[in-house]
Each structure stands twice: as C-alpha cells, then as structure tokens.
Amino acid sequence: MDTMGRHVISELWGCDTEKLNNMEFIEKVFVNAALKAGAEVREVAFHKFAPQGVSGVVIISESHLTIHSFPEHGYASIDVYTCGPIIDPNVAASFIAEELGAKTSEVVEIPRGMGPIKMDKKMEMSETAR
Amino acid sequence: MDTMGRHVISELWGCDTEKLNNMEFIEKVFVNAALKAGAEVREVAFHKFAPQGVSGVVIISESHLTIHSFPEHGYASIDVYTCGPIIDPNVAASFIAEELGAKTSEVVEIPRGMGPIKMDKKMEMSETAR
Numbered sequence: 001m002d003t004m005g006r007h008v009i010s011e012l013w014g015c016d017t018e019k020l021n022n023m024e025f026i027e028k029v030f031v032n033a034a035l036k037a038g039a040e041v042r043e044v045a046f047h048k049f050a051p052q053g054v055s056g057v058v059i060i061s062e063s064h065l066t067i068h069s070f071p072e073h074g075y076a077s078i079d080v081y082t083c084g085p086i087i088d089p090n091v092a093a094s095f096i097a098e099e100l101g102a103k104t105s106e107v108v109e110i111p112r113g114m115g116p117i118k119m120d121k122k123m124e125m126s127e128t129a130r
Numbered sequence: 131m132d133t134m135g136r137h138v139i140s141e142l143w144g145c146d147t148e149k150l151n152n153m154e155f156i157e158k159v160f161v162n163a164a165l166k167a168g169a170e171v172r173e174v175a176f177h178k179f180a181p182q183g184v185s186g187v188v189i190i191s192e193s194h195l196t197i198h199s200f201p202e203h204g205y206a207s208i209d210v211y212t213c214g215p216i217i218d219p220n221v222a223a224s225f226i227a228e229e230l231g232a233k234t235s236e237v238v239e240i241p242r243g244m245g246p247i248k249m250d251k252k253m254e255m256s257e258t259a260r
Contacts, residue, residue: 003205005198007139009240009247045175047189055194057187059177063198064187068135068213070243075133077242079209083198108247110139112207113200117139117238 003113005063008089010078010096014103020071023048023056029099030058030065033092039082062087067096076100081112133243135193138219140208140226144233150199150206153178153186159229160188160195163222169212192217197226206230211242 019025027046034041039060046056058065063081078096080089097105110117149155157176164171169190176186182202188195193211208226210219227235240247
C-alpha cells in the first residue's frame with residue numbers, strides 16, 4: 001500500500017544544552033539527518049523562542065522531521081516520519097540523537113497509513129551509544 | 131513538568147479527494163485549526179507534490195501540526211502536537227477531520243516529554259460525526 005509510512009517518535013534526554021538552543025546548528029543537523037537517510041528535502045522552517053528553545057521542521061518528499069527543544073531540561077522531542085518502504089527513519093533519528101549529545105533516548109516506531117495504529121517496537125529507555 | 135506535551139495522531143480515510151489536493155485550502159484549514167485550539171502560529175510551510183498530494187506544517191508556539199495527503203487514496207495523515215496543559219490538540223484534529231470530509235478516522239493520543247511513551251487512548255476506528 002503506497003500510503004505506508006514509518007513514524008519514529010524519539011524522546012531525547014540529557015542533551016547538550018547549548019546545542020538545544022542553537023537554531024542554526026539544529027537546522028543543519030536536521031537537513032543532514034534527512035539527507036543521510038536518503039530523503040529529499042523540500043521545505044525547511046525553524047523558529048527560535050525567547051528566552052530559549054527551538055522548534056522546527058524539515059519537510060521531505062517522504063514526509064517530515066520535527067524537533068521541539070527544551071534546553072532548560074536537556075530535552076528534545078523528535079519525530080521522523082518517512083513514507084514508503086525504502087527510507088529508514090531510524091537512520092535519521094539516531095544521527096540526531098548523537099549530534100544533540102543525548103545521554104538517554106526512548107524510541108518508538110508507529111506504522112502510518114496502514115489501518116489500525118499500533119506501536120511497532122516496545123518502548124525502551126536506553127543509554128545512547130556514545 | 132513543563133516539557134509536557136500531548137501528541138495526537140489522526141489517520142483520516144475517505145476524505146474529499148479535491149480538498150486533499152488543494153494546498154491553499156489545506157493551509158487555511160491548518161492555520162484555522164491551530165487558532166481554533168487557541169494556539170499561536172509561528173511558521174507555515176506547505177508543499178504541493180506532482181502529480182498529487184500535499185505536505186505541510188504549521189509551527190505553533192506550543193509545537194506543531196502536520197499533514198501528508200494522498201488524494202488517490204482519500205487518505206490524510208495528521209499530527210497535532212501541543213505542549214502544556216491548556217491547549218487541547220483534539221480540538222484542532224477534529225476540526226481538520228471535518229474540514230477534509232473524512233468518513234472514518236482513527237485517533238490516538240501519546241503523551242510527550244513525560245518519560246516512558248505510551249498510548250493514552252485506545253485506538254479506535256470510528257465514523258466521523260458529519
């Protein structure tokens with residue numbers, strides 16, 4: 001079914017505070033994450049909040065990547081959603097976790113566009129390989 | 131915890147094919163959905179694909195709304211993510227489902243930024259009230 005998508009939800013904790021507040025850095029990481037996964041970048045929109053925090057999205061031909069960062073908590077809320085069977089959203093999600101210096105991450109994959117929503121992987125809180 | 135977020139995943143089927151292919155219409159619906167829920171719009175980025183389909187995002191102060199539409203299948207893949215305890219993402223998601231003429235919808239809510247990821251509501255395939 002060509003509505004088939006893979007949606008990775010990635011909760012990153014213990015990230016580098018300065019990186020989480022650096023919009024230019026995050027934008028670059030997200031574009032690179034998309035390219036690394038083999039996606040085609042279509043639109044890029046990021047926003048820097050006062051006093052801190054960054055929200056942004058990269059729209060790719062195969063869906064999107066988003067971030068909301070909370071530097072004061074070392075927390076970043078990541079979504080990587082890719083359509084089709086070829087691109088693996090986990091490639092982008094892992095790259096982002098590493099670039100933001102996440103100490104712990106929780107990653108869940110949810111199939112989209114295929115009928116009933118269910119979680120594909122058990123949730124787990126794991127130390128990110130550093 | 132002020133990283134607290136509510137992420138609604140909404141799978142819409144049986145939508146109006148023409149609406150799903152009308153980028154200007156979808157953009158308007160999404161901005162209105164954000165405002166209707168009481169959110170503050172920060173960035174808007176939409177993309178029209180050839181031969182069909184629309185992807186887009188509205189970044190709000192409280193996180194984001196996204197869509198990927200597949201007119202050929204009457205399917206739209208919607209995410210509404212809001213941070214904080216005040217705004218209800220379901221208000222925006224319901225408005226979008228109605229505006230796109232969805233015949234069936236499946237909606238799941240996932241808490242974000244609060245530790246282990248779990249689905250807050252049972253998934254259900256229900257007829258949208260028309």
